[in-house]
Amino acid sequence: MPTLGIDLGGTNARAAVVDERGQILAAAKMALTERSPAAVVESIAQAAAEAVALAGVKVAGCGVGAAGQIPGDSGVLAVAPNLGWRNVPLGGLLRERLGLPVRLVNDLAAAAWGEFNAGAGRGAQDVYVSFVGSGVGSCIIANGQLVRGAGGVAGELGHTKVIPGGRRCGCGELGCLEAYSGGHNLIALTQELLASGRSSVLNELTAGVAERITPLTLERAAEAGDPGAVEIHARAGKMLGTAIANMVTVLNPARLILGGGVLMNCPGLRRYVVEAVQSQTSNTAREGLLIAEAELGDDSGLIGAALLG
Amino acid sequence: MPTLGIDLGGTNARAAVVDERGQILAAAKMALTERSPAAVVESIAQAAAEAVALAGVKVAGCGVGAAGQIPGDSGVLAVAPNLGWRNVPLGGLLRERLGLPVRLVNDLAAAAWGEFNAGAGRGAQDVYVSFVGSGVGSCIIANGQLVRGAGGVAGELGHTKVIPGGRRCGCGELGCLEAYSGGHNLIALTQELLASGRSSVLNELTAGVAERITPLTLERAAEAGDPGAVEIHARAGKMLGTAIANMVTVLNPARLILGGGVLMNCPGLRRYVVEAVQSQTSNTAREGLLIAEAELGDDSGLIGAALLG
Incomplete structure (x- = not known):
């Protein structure tokens, strides 16, 4: 029988009815005008x-x-920064309201599960999915199962340390990968570069308007040879590449799936990642590895949630 | 019913009869005088x-x-450097000789499975085991299952890259963690330091005999303040610590188990690892994490193999 998949973001709730093969039969979307749990x-x-x-x-x-931290099968959104929630028993509330069994998982886990079952991971049993968007996240599927971790926070590649004691991350810690390679931080670093007045290329690309900057703006400035942009861009790509290559070495997946807005929209950054995986992953883990791009786009989370439901 | 566990090393084959709770009922050992498969x-x-x-x-x-690379449940030892073997169907050969069902796994996976079921991992479902001996290895247990990877080589922490393009590792690649932190390389680096004549402390500790050097010799020289030794020792400990902390961040295990000769015998190196895990692991993954030392010593592999058999 088909199931219902929900993708709860910070601004919208999307719903889809999905069949057993992961095909969306129908979908709908509601803006979140108010953010109280009710x-x-x-x-x-x-x-x-x-x-x-x-x-x-x-x-x-x-x-x-x-989006948020969900311990095990508790149905509780322990921390959800997008919504400003703490310890909201969303699974239980929805079960009551919808009259259906409800399973609550992290959004990246849902998206990875969608790709695994109906997208770029089809047919594999061991898959590693890296999503680089405003943050840097990932999801491990091993032996055909989601690896959620003891506290439900497995996959936090963005908070591995690349320079212990380094740049402060949004999470409050120092030297996280996300502080150098996440989209949010790439925008902030590029805005700082623009504000410094050192980059005529950036000034031209943005007409001096900091709000126009996206990770792709940085990539274009780097490609145009702006030294400050090259530095930020290359550092981001290399750090991301080594981190993902190292995860492939340790997990030995059959497939590495790359997704998320930054990796999908910035071919230059994606190239750094692919090159690092090809040159830095251990020989044994590289044998038989397939690198693929996420196929389902924004629908992966809806489909994956439904298939878990 | 009890099962038989075999630990096949480079110089000995050990066998034990183990009960369902992981207790050794009896054990025996044979030296490997000849190394042909037969x-x-x-x-x-x-x-x-x-x-x-x-x-x-x-x-x-x-x-x-x-010790070696065993793809899936093939029963084949694809590469076994200790024995100089390639593609030996050891599982099948033993099945025939013993008249028993035989399951062949990597030695670290067997040891981790032993600790998981009968040692420091008892009661947990998600465990990460780091073994630092002559090499640097690890094993992931997620959802109560061994994570072996698509090609059977998951866990190779020692071949993650800490300095891309850096020191050459025994595996032939550049900048692997093991090249800086594995026991074999620590001995080599310490021997180079002794040979340089720059370390009077090391000269005193070893009476100038390079063959006396163990990782503990390095640790003692570092503790005595020898600058060259401090550098090698601190670098090894910090790199190991950050790598293990990062795996804890991504895997979110309930328990981190530290084992292997170097970590068991060098409290200074172990301290670096524990401190890095405490200070560099993401806040969320650190919550509820227990750091434990391996409990079963040399028997973990025998017990784990039997429990998988």
Whole structure:
């Protein structure tokens, strides 16, 4: 029987009815106008009702992917920075409201599970998925199972330390990979470079407007040879590449899937990662490894959540 | 019913009859005088027969831990540097000789499985085991299962790159963790320091005899303040510590188990690792983490192999 998948972001709740093979039968979206748990549950329920009505089928259960920390199968969103929540029993609230069994997982785990079952990971049993967007995240699938960790926070590649004691990360710690290679930080570093007045290339690309800067702006400035941009861009790409190559060495997956806005939109950064995996991964782990791009785009989380539901 | 565990090293084959709780009922050992597959199978069979006779019980199956690369459940030792073997179907040969079902796994996986079931990992479902001896290895247990990887080489922490393009490792690649922190390389680096004549402390500790050097010699020279020794020792400890802390961040295990000759015998190096895990692991992964020392010593591999058999 089809199931319901929910992708809960910071601004929207998306719902889809998905069949057993991971095909979306119908989907709907609701903006989160208010962020109290009760209001969010209501928005999710409306999107879900619309998707179910559009699909015209019954659903057997519901999976929810949400950005945040979810210990084990607790159904509790322990920390959700996007929504400003702490310890919200979202799984239980939705179970009551929807009248369906609900499984709550981290959004990256849902997206990885979607790619694993219906996207770039099809047919493999051991997969490592790296998502580089505003943050740097990842998900491990081993022996055909999600690795969620004892506290439900496995996969936090962005908070591995690349320069112990280095640049401060949004998480408060020092020297995290994300502080050098996450999209949010790349934008901040590029804005600092623009503000310094040292980069005429950047000034030209943005007409001096810091708000126009994206990671791709940085990549274009680096490609145009701006020394400051080259430095930030190369450092980001090399650190990301070595970190991902090292995970491939330790996990020995059959497939490495690259996804997330930064890796999908910045071919130069993606090239650093692919080159590092090809040159730095141990010989034995590289044998038989396939590097693939995520295939399902924004739908991976919806599909994966539904397949877990 | 009890099972048979085999630990196949480079110089000995050990066999033990182990009960369901991981207790050794009887054990025996045979030196490997000849290293042809046929001769090694015969030595294993003799040790096994003696252990079974001593225990006076029937065994249901046999697990074998061997140093080398074993793809999946192939039963084939694809590469075994200690024995100079390539593509030896050891599982099948032993099955025929012993008349028992045989499961062949990597020696570190067997040791980690022993610690997980009957040692420092008891009661946890997600465990990361770091073994630092002559090499640097590790084993991941997630969701209560061994993570062996698509090609059977998961866990190779020693071949993650800490300085891309850096010091050449025994594996032929550049900048591997093992090249800076493995026991074999620590001895080589310390011997180079002795040969340089720059270290009077080292000269005193060894009476100038390079062959006396162990990783503990290095640690003693570092503790005595020898600048060259301090540099090698601190670098080894810090690199090891950051690498292990990063694995804890990504895997979010309930327990980190530290084992292997170098970590067990060099408290100074162990201290670097514990401090790095405490200070560099992400806050979320550190919550609820228990750091433990391996409990079963040399028996972990025998016990783990038997419990897999």
